[in-house]
Amino acid sequence: MLETLKHSGKLIGQELGRAWESLSDGWRELLNRGSDSLTHFIRGKDEKQPASKTQTAFPRWSLLACEVEEREKEIVVRVELPGMRKEDCRIAVEGNTLYLSGEKRYASETVDGTFHRMERAYGAFQRAIPLPRSVDIDKATASYDNGVLIVSLPKENAGASRTIPVL
Numbered sequence: 001m002l003e004t005l006k007h008s009g010k011l012i013g014q015e016l017g018r019a020w021e022s023l024s025d026g027w028r029e030l031l032n033r034g035s036d037s038l039t040h041f042i043r044g045k046d047e048k049q050p051a052s053k054t055q056t057a058f059p060r061w062s063l064l065a066c067e068v069e070e071r072e073k074e075i076v077v078r079v080e081l082p083g084m085r086k087e088d089c090r091i092a093v094e095g096n097t098l099y100l101s102g103e104k105r106y107a108s109e110t111v112d113g114t115f116h117r118m119e120r121a122y123g124a125f126q127r128a129i130p131l132p133r134s135v136d137i138d139k140a141t142a143s144y145d146n147g148v149l150i151v152s153l154p155k156e157n158a159g160a161s162r163t164i165p166v167l
Contacts, residue, residue: 039064041104041123062121064100070132075153077129082147083120089149093137098151101126 041060066079077098081089089102106122135153142151 038062039121039125039127041121041125043123060121060123064125064127066127066129068129068131073155075131075133075135075155077131077149077151077153079127079129079149079151080147081144081149084144084147086144086149089142089144091140091142091149091151093131093135093140093153096131096134098129098131098153099126100129100149 039062041062043060064079064081066077069076069078079100081102081104084102084104088105089100092099092101101124103124104122131153134156136156137153139154140151142149144150
């Protein structure tokens with residue numbers, strides 16, 4: 001009986017070790033991939049606050065996950081912005097950085113309900129997304145569909161060559 005308990009304890013210890021390693025790997029991946037997408041939301045002055053400290057307040061931080069894809073002639077940036085209106089998004093490019101700012105507004109669906117979980121952040125935000133090379137901002141386009149902002153930025157012809165005739 002004692003040997004069975006020792007063996008069971010060893011197996012449980014091994015399984016706990018594997019579970020802990022998997023959890024650690026997950027946190028490392030989240031930090032490596034998600035640290036740049038962590039965005040601070042600044043609440044408006046007129047935002048309704050919870051009536052008591054036992055109610056859940058709106059989070060001030062959230063993830064705005066993005067992808068930056070370099071193609072032959074352009075750079076495409078996709079940013080997940082669920083629940084936002086395209087009118088509330090502003091895009092600017094300075095140097096090799098795309099700046100995205102906007103406001104995610106809270107629309108109350110209940111009059112007197114109590115939240116037991118609030119994981120979505122609301123308010124004004126700004127995010128800087130580094131670009132891998134210079135782009136031609138005059139030819140840039142943006143679209144917003146199904147909660148995803150897509151910005152297409154043609155590459156600048158900095159590396160292009162041409163023959164210059166001598167007169």
